Amino acid sequence: MDLLGKPIAESNALFIPTAIYPFPGGPGMAYRALTGKSASPLCDLGWKSLGILELTALPSIDKSAWEPAIRDADALLVWGGDPLYLANWMHRSGLTELIPTLRPEAVYVGVSAGAIAATTTFVETYTEPPRGEDRPLKSEPAVFTTPEGDVNRTLVTGRGAGLVDFAVIPHLNHPDHPDASLANAKLWASHIPCPTYALDDESALKITETTTEVVSEGTWQLFNS
Known part of the structure; x- marks a missing residue:
C-alpha cells in the first residue's frame, strides 16, 4: 500500500500467470492462484478489480486492445513458475519495453519467477x-x-x-x-x-x-x- 499510495480496495490489478504453464499441472496451479487458493493468496487481497493478462496471447492481438488495460492498472501481479519462459514472453509480448513507460505510481509485484524475471541477469x-x-x-x-x-x-x-x-x-x-x-x-x-x-x-x-x-x-x- 505504501508503493500504491492508496488502499488495495481502491486499486486495480492485472494477474500474469504465464510462468506457471511449463510445469505439469500448470493450468490448475494458475486457477488456484487466481482464486486465492494458493499458498500466497496474491489475487485475494481485496482488489477493486482484477483481470488476467496472458503474455503468450499478446503478440497475436492488436496492441490497442491490451495496452490501455496495462496503463490503467495500479499493480501487475506476476506469478511464479519458470523464469526463463516468463522472461522470454515478457520480451516477446512487448511488456518489457512497456513497463518503463507506465505511470510512476504503478507497482510491479513479482512472486518467485515473477521476481527473478524482473532482474537483468539471473x-x-x-x-x-x-x-x-x-x-x-x-x-x-x-x-x-x-x-x-x-x-x-x-x-x-x-x-x-x-x-x-x-x-x-x-x-x-x-x-x-x-x-x-x-x-x-x-x-x-x-x-x-x-x-x-x-x-x-x-x-x-x-x-x-x-x-x-x-x-x-x-x-x-x-x-x-
Whole structure:
C-alpha cells in the first residue's frame, strides 16, 4: 500500500500467470492462484478489480486492445513458475519495453519467477536444458547438494526484463525447494555479475526509484554486495 499510495480496495490489478504453464499441472496451479487458493493468496487481497493478462496471447492481438488495460492498472501481479519462459514472453509480448513507460505510481509485484524475471541477469537450475524459443544466455552442467544427496542439474543463465540492477534467488531453505540452500545460493550467486539477494518465503524486497529495502520476518542474504 505504501508503493500504491492508496488502499488495495481502491486499486486495480492485472494477474500474469504465464510462468506457471511449463510445469505439469500448470493450468490448475494458475486457477488456484487466481482464486486465492494458493499458498500466497496474491489475487485475494481485496482488489477493486482484477483481470488476467496472458503474455503468450499478446503478440497475436492488436496492441490497442491490451495496452490501455496495462496503463490503467495500479499493480501487475506476476506469478511464479519458470523464469526463463516468463522472461522470454515478457520480451516477446512487448511488456518489457512497456513497463518503463507506465505511470510512476504503478507497482510491479513479482512472486518467485515473477521476481527473478524482473532482474537483468539471473540463474536457474533445470533437469534438462531448455529448448526452443526460451534460449538461455549460457548453460553449464553443475552438481548441487540437497538433503537427499547430490543432484546433477543444468545451471542456466538468463536475461530478464532489467527492471532492477540486482538478482534474486527465492525460496531460500524452503522444504519444497531442497536445492535452494544457503550454500547453493552462494554458488549460484558466484555466476551472476551483480549483487544477488537470496530470500526465504518470509522475505521480500520493496523497491523505489532510489531505494531497495528488505522487508523480512525470516532469513535472507546479500551476496556480491
